[in-house]
Amino acid sequence: MTERITEVAVGATRTEGGTRTRSYRVGGASALPGMGDAGARPLIALEICDDPALWPVVVLEEVGDLAGDLSGWAKAAEERWGADLVRLVLTSTRRRGFDDPASSGKAVGEVLAATGLPLIVEGSIDPALDTGVFRRCGEAGEGERLLLGTAEAERYRSVAAAALAYGHAVLAQTPIDINLAKQLNILLRETGVPHDRIVIDPYTGALGYGFEYSYSVMERVRTAALAGDADLAMPVISAAQDSLTVREVREAPEGERVETAVQWEFYAAFSAAVAGAGIVCVRHPGTVGMLREAIADLWGGEGWR
Amino acid sequence: MKALEVYKLLPKTNCKECGFPTCLAFAMKLAAGGAGPERCPYLDEETKALLGGATRPPVRAATVGVGARSFTVGEEIVMFRHEKTFYHRPGIMVCADDTSPLEEVRRNAEEVRDLVVHRVGQDLTLDGIALRCESGDPDRFAAASMVVGECGDLPRLLITADPGAHAAALKVCGQFLPLIHAATAENHEEMAGLAKRYGCPLVVRAETPEELADLAARCTAAGVRAILLDPAPRTVGDFVARASHLREHAVKRASPDLGYPLYLDTTTLGTDAALAAGILRYAGVIAVPPLPRPSLLAALTLRQNIYTDPQKPIQVTPGIYPVNNPGRDAPVLLSVNFSLTYFTLLGYLEAGKIPCYLFVVDTAGLSVLTAVAGGKLDEDLVKKSIESTGLAGTVDHRTLIIPGYAAPLSGRIEDATGWNVRVGPRDAAEIAEFLEKGE
Amino acid sequence: MPVVTFLPGYRKARVPQGATVLEAAQKAGLVMNVVCGGQGKCGKCIVRIENGETNFDREKFGVLFAAAELDAGVCLACQTRVFSDARIDVPAQTLVQEQKILVDAQPLDIPVHPSVRKYALALSPPTLDDPSSDLARLLDGVEHAGGPAATKVYAPLEMLRKIPVVLRHGRWRCTATVALVPGGYRLINVEEGGTAARLYGAAVDLGTTTVVAYLWDLAGGRVLSTASNYNRQISCGEDILSRVNYAKKNGTAHLQELAAVSVNTALTAAADAAGIDLEDIYEVMVAGNTVMTHLLLGIDPAYMIAEPYVPVVRRTLSTTAQRLGLSVAPTAGVFTFPAVSNFIGGDIIADILTSGMADQDEVSLLIDIGTNFEAVLGGRDWMLACAGAAGPALEGGEVLFGMRANPGAIERVRVDEATLEPAFETINRVPPVGICGSGLIDLLAGLIRACVIDRTGQINTGIDHPRIRMGRHFPEYVVAREDESGAGKDIVITGHDIRNLIMSKAAVLAACITLMDAAGISHGDLATVFFSGAFGNYIDKENAVTIGLIPEVPLDRVRNLGNGAVTGANQALVSRERRKALDRIARTITYIELNADPGFMDRYTQSCFLPHTDLSLFPTVQRVLEECRLRRGAQWQG
Numbered sequence A: 001m002t003e004r005i006t007e008v009a010v011g012a013t014r015t016e017g018g019t020r021t022r023s024y025r026v027g028g029a030s031a032l033p034g035m036g037d038a039g040a041r042p043l044i045a046l047e048i049c050d051d052p053a054l055w056p057v058v059v060l061e062e063v064g065d066l067a068g069d070l071s072g073w074a075k076a077a078e079e080r081w082g083a084d085l086v087r088l089v090l091t092s093t094r095r096r097g098f099d100d101p102a103s104s105g106k107a108v109g110e111v112l113a114a115t116g117l118p119l120i121v122e123g124s125i126d127p128a129l130d131t132g133v134f135r136r137c138g139e140a141g142e143g144e145r146l147l148l149g150t151a152e153a154e155r156y157r158s159v160a161a162a163a164l165a166y167g168h169a170v171l172a173q174t175p176i177d178i179n180l181a182k183q184l185n186i187l188l189r190e191t192g193v194p195h196d197r198i199v200i201d202p203y204t205g206a207l208g209y210g211f212e213y214s215y216s217v218m219e220r221v222r223t224a225a226l227a228g229d230a231d232l233a234m235p236v237i238s239a240a241q242d243s244l245t246v247r248e249v250r251e252a253p254e255g256e257r258v259e260t261a262v263q264w265e266f267y268a269a270f271s272a273a274v275a276g277a278g279i280v281c282v283r284h285p286g287t288v289g290m291l292r293e294a295i296a297d298l299w300g301g302e303g304w305r
Numbered sequence B: 001m002k003a004l005e006v007y008k009l010l011p012k013t014n015c016k017e018c019g020f021p022t023c024l025a026f027a028m029k030l031a032a033g034g035a036g037p038e039r040c041p042y043l044d045e046e047t048k049a050l051l052g053g054a055t056r057p058p059v060r061a062a063t064v065g066v067g068a069r070s071f072t073v074g075e076e077i078v079m080f081r082h083e084k085t086f087y088h089r090p091g092i093m094v095c096a097d098d099t100s101p102l103e104e105v106r107r108n109a110e111e112v113r114d115l116v117v118h119r120v121g122q123d124l125t126l127d128g129i130a131l132r133c134e135s136g137d138p139d140r141f142a143a144a145s146m147v148v149g150e151c152g153d154l155p156r157l158l159i160t161a162d163p164g165a166h167a168a169a170l171k172v173c174g175q176f177l178p179l180i181h182a183a184t185a186e187n188h189e190e191m192a193g194l195a196k197r198y199g200c201p202l203v204v205r206a207e208t209p210e211e212l213a214d215l216a217a218r219c220t221a222a223g224v225r226a227i228l229l230d231p232a233p234r235t236v237g238d239f240v241a242r243a244s245h246l247r248e249h250a251v252k253r254a255s256p257d258l259g260y261p262l263y264l265d266t267t268t269l270g271t272d273a274a275l276a277a278g279i280l281r282y283a284g285v286i287a288v289p290p291l292p293r294p295s296l297l298a299a300l301t302l303r304q305n306i307y308t309d310p311q312k313p314i315q316v317t318p319g320i321y322p323v324n325n326p327g328r329d330a331p332v333l334l335s336v337n338f339s340l341t342y343f344t345l346l347g348y349l350e351a352g353k354i355p356c357y358l359f360v361v362d363t364a365g366l367s368v369l370t371a372v373a374g375g376k377l378d379e380d381l382v383k384k385s386i387e388s389t390g391l392a393g394t395v396d397h398r399t400l401i402i403p404g405y406a407a408p409l410s411g412r413i414e415d416a417t418g419w420n421v422r423v424g425p426r427d428a429a430e431i432a433e434f435l436e437k438g439e
Numbered sequence C: 001m002p003v004v005t006f007l008p009g010y011r012k013a014r015v016p017q018g019a020t021v022l023e024a025a026q027k028a029g030l031v032m033n034v035v036c037g038g039q040g041k042c043g044k045c046i047v048r049i050e051n052g053e054t055n056f057d058r059e060k061f062g063v064l065f066a067a068a069e070l071d072a073g074v075c076l077a078c079q080t081r082v083f084s085d086a087r088i089d090v091p092a093q094t095l096v097q098e099q100k101i102l103v104d105a106q107p108l109d110i111p112v113h114p115s116v117r118k119y120a121l122a123l124s125p126p127t128l129d130d131p132s133s134d135l136a137r138l139l140d141g142v143e144h145a146g147g148p149a150a151t152k153v154y155a156p157l158e159m160l161r162k163i164p165v166v167l168r169h170g171r172w173r174c175t176a177t178v179a180l181v182p183g184g185y186r187l188i189n190v191e192e193g194g195t196a197a198r199l200y201g202a203a204v205d206l207g208t209t210t211v212v213a214y215l216w217d218l219a220g221g222r223v224l225s226t227a228s229n230y231n232r233q234i235s236c237g238e239d240i241l242s243r244v245n246y247a248k249k250n251g252t253a254h255l256q257e258l259a260a261v262s263v264n265t266a267l268t269a270a271a272d273a274a275g276i277d278l279e280d281i282y283e284v285m286v287a288g289n290t291v292m293t294h295l296l297l298g299i300d301p302a303y304m305i306a307e308p309y310v311p312v313v314r315r316t317l318s319t320t321a322q323r324l325g326l327s328v329a330p331t332a333g334v335f336t337f338p339a340v341s342n343f344i345g346g347d348i349i350a351d352i353l354t355s356g357m358a359d360q361d362e363v364s365l366l367i368d369i370g371t372n373f374e375a376v377l378g379g380r381d382w383m384l385a386c387a388g389a390a391g392p393a394l395e396g397g398e399v400l401f402g403m404r405a406n407p408g409a410i411e412r413v414r415v416d417e418a419t420l421e422p423a424f425e426t427i428n429r430v431p432p433v434g435i436c437g438s439g440l441i442d443l444l445a446g447l448i449r450a451c452v453i454d455r456t457g458q459i460n461t462g463i464d465h466p467r468i469r470m471g472r473h474f475p476e477y478v479v480a481r482e483d484e485s486g487a488g489k490d491i492v493i494t495g496h497d498i499r500n501l502i503m504s505k506a507a508v509l510a511a512c513i514t515l516m517d518a519a520g521i522s523h524g525d526l527a528t529v530f531f532s533g534a535f536g537n538y539i540d541k542e543n544a545v546t547i548g549l550i551p552e553v554p555l556d557r558v559r560n561l562g563n564g565a566v567t568g569a570n571q572a573l574v575s576r577e578r579r580k581a582l583d584r585i586a587r588t589i590t591y592i593e594l595n596a597d598p599g600f601m602d603r604y605t606q607s608c609f610l611p612h613t614d615l616s617l618f619p620t621v622q623r624v625l626e627e628c629r630l631r632r633g634a635q636w637q638g
């Protein structure tokens, strides 16, 4: 039995009720890459943040002044580096004593105004802030079909409520375990979030730091879905967010640091695409172009089927 | 076959002669591929054949080179590593060109030979030199292959469509069992003859599975012992699709003539993507151009990751790990030697810049949750580890912070060790905050 | 905070200043008699303070004790507060309660055909014409009376010493007792006169905590009496592991003796109740777990608790009462059930025997749940078994208001799906002081049906209801408000408790599924699911399936075996055929080591969900829960 991965709409153009210049339907594959109809090629998201203090140095060095300029950074992601999506990480919410959910909403608005790309928003990670932050983010992006995250098994109700209220999809993150991924999808479904509004984030460990678990979980999630498990048939997103702080990058010789950073992201992101991820996220602008080319190559292959 | 299906074919007398307590226990081992049917003396030939055929690896083996650095590929049994494991990591062989000055060839070979990356207790290395005949001159090709041979017993891959050049090179290094690339529709008879004469593994190259199977069958018939398949990809996508096709046919045992390890030359395909794709999708030997260090590091790490047995994860050596230059009053955090737990925790601690000691105990690579549930992490283990590591001599205090999932053990650890126990968070992400507040 | 140490088990608990000894005991995981719920009325919770600063109102409760007792530090645990570190001695009768011991054996529906028989004989005295030996005369008599052929019966020396005297003194009227033992027939007694009606046997369940004995009239084929008491080895440690450790340090002699004394105590009580003489008991059948069996036989079990976990004996053993120190007829045969591994012992073999699963073509599943659990899957041809730790949650441990099935324990709960109000019953119908295993399972099932918790057990604190609130550390649901409770405070179940319960049930379910996967069968193939042991006896089957403690099967296929160990011992005592089946069962079993099974952790994670991550394994439960959810509607969202 071969099934198809559920399509999730990300971003909304004017005709779709939003203001994006493009929108995507992620998913739709009926096989892993190289094994049949792998659907549309994976999308590449460039991550930016509203508080660069917690951002990898190697990226800050690359983007320079843009780090403090959310609009500029988002615009560059689209125009200069050619990303398909912007992923806004609200790092400001992780500061001790954060108490300004309105600023999160504002950041979302700012990015939406600066770029026509669809937006992924990663909000707070503290249950005490969730309700406020997700409501403001959801509200600020109403109609834009954001990908709103992150829902986890212990705290999914606030994200789900905001996504349902303002028409967004939910990022469902679980710690590298196919069963936990499935469980969270069931929990979300039972809270009223339909299947085509969920994207699975199985958590991607950095290359050399648990990546093998993530890779296999992605493959397992995909093969289970294609074998008919509807509770796992949502698109997968992969973001090896710790890639740029691993020892290999931190301790790389001065002249090789950028190259090492890019390769460390590239190998993980490309592998995720081979494992069937529908969206891959990177932080270093230099990774985007390389990844785009490799994915185009991967998708252009001629098999024997 | 499922265990019960195998069981139905056994005598069901529980005589124990196979070394298992019951026929069913033996059946389970057989079904899992952990034993061969010959251990039961009471099976007729037909049953043995039936059971044996189902347990032999569908991808045959091929060994390249001789000596300490020789390597074997193939013997794979699954499509996805989570189904069991991938057994033999692909050999990465770095290309050299026989038109380059011989000194340069030598230097390249020495670099390849000496490159070692230490990661979590393993030495990651490259596997050999791929010598390409660009000169069109058999003698030059032979001379270059000699030079490579002088750099120690690095396995060699000889690349040329000209059997004459191979003949010249094999004359000087055939006894080191280099891999020969490649037999094609045009030259397979001579190539097979050479491979047979020297006992070398041979790559066959063709554009379609039918031609590949045909070539493989002819070469085997001609006496070649080890074969690799080169599906002649023009892009990374071609390779992934064709390699997947070949592996699937092999694993399903659909066409025995496709049950061989695969060959990939990344040179014209966009190196990093092709190299990653080859590692992920079934390449046995990968020829690469000389790579910048960052690429090498990432590729070797990916290969280490993918070829780790999912059921036997890499383990961290138990012991005391100082993090951020701790003093004698720095907190001690108990953790397990599951590499993922260790790395995650280490990452958060380093990021949080908190001086402390990671006290890693040996749970045979199990995570905290699993180790507690399975009884591998208990007060005795903690007590023994404290004693064997001399933890008491490392710090001045007697307080142990244990992971949140080990909370049920807190009282018993206190009793057994005499140390005070504080229960830390379940999630490593909260450790920094916990330590900061906890004073 | 003071640390209270309880003897003899050396259990410890850290409690706030002024906590009662009872609270400390509960925290330490001890189960005390609290018939009155801790009000100082029943006088059951007796302890003795060895040292430490405590306070007990001698004036008020002094009437319960003699002055000497009071001086020795005897007091009521529920009425004594501790103010410093203390050592407290807990007498056995305080520790566990009589009614907790599961005595009920299933009625036997097998023909009685004991291995030991008596033959009342009237022999003709020897004459010069008939000079055959005393022994031949006796054995011929046995053969003529329908017994085994004279040539097949072995007479040991002590019998030969006895025969001439008994025959002559009894004027050639005598009764011979012949037993079928592994080597053949054996003459085990000769008595003067006709005593054929006095032929008794005992079936014993030798548990780690308790001993249960059934006394049988083997001639008449009926049960005369039953008795039970505690295993005296408790003084050497409460659980199996501590007994083994004790044996390691001090040798097995003391433990062997205590085992024998414990059995003797039960037998004496049963014999007294039946009004018979212990010396007329000619056979004892003992079913115990592997360690208990080893210890009764005086075999060192130390090698068994380390890898690779091999027991010393794996088949039925027989010896005589004399050699073990049992106070029945000295030559009486004592039989112990075979064991398969350190965890699959004679008690489980007895369960299997009781269930009859080894005689069926269809596949059944048998589960015995306690802090540890054992599971057996299979039928006539093959059987798979495994064992593991479920953790104490299902027995009320590691749960804030958890307790054992003692008076005052909430043992049945329903949660009204519309009002979210609970309705409960307690043991002995006294005000509730805690919740026992069956109550916890009901509660979990009730809360998920009422959508108070989600499938991971998380309490939805978004629901606005007085019984749902954020506790000190975790969200909680109030099962009994202070005014409904006998504990002097609200009785709650917390999110943390629920998590522990789910982890416990997941271990059991994952083990069952591991066995089923190893055999390649699905829940639809299960002819019967048997529950054995005390725990299985009290739980609500439907709720057990709802939470996914066991695989989903139609409820009429779930059966309780009661005390399967003693029933199995009864069967093997009274039926030769059943006894013969034992070794075959033990040989058929293949033991699976869960820790070595690479798929176990995966199945465990899948099972940490209500009822299971793969909902298609629980189609009926899924339908019911789906209906519940729809009924609740979107009411709790947000």
Ligand code: SF4
Binding pocket: B010, B011, B012, B013, B014, B015, B016, B017, B018, B019, B020, B021, B022, B023, B026, B039, B040, B041, B042
């Ligand atoms: S040797 Fe054969 S018959 Fe004997 S136990 Fe093993 S499988 Fe069964």
Ligand code: FES
Binding pocket: C033, C034, C035, C036, C037, C038, C039, C040, C041, C042, C043, C044, C045, C076, C077, C078, C079
């Ligand atoms: S007197 Fe009844 S429990 Fe203490």
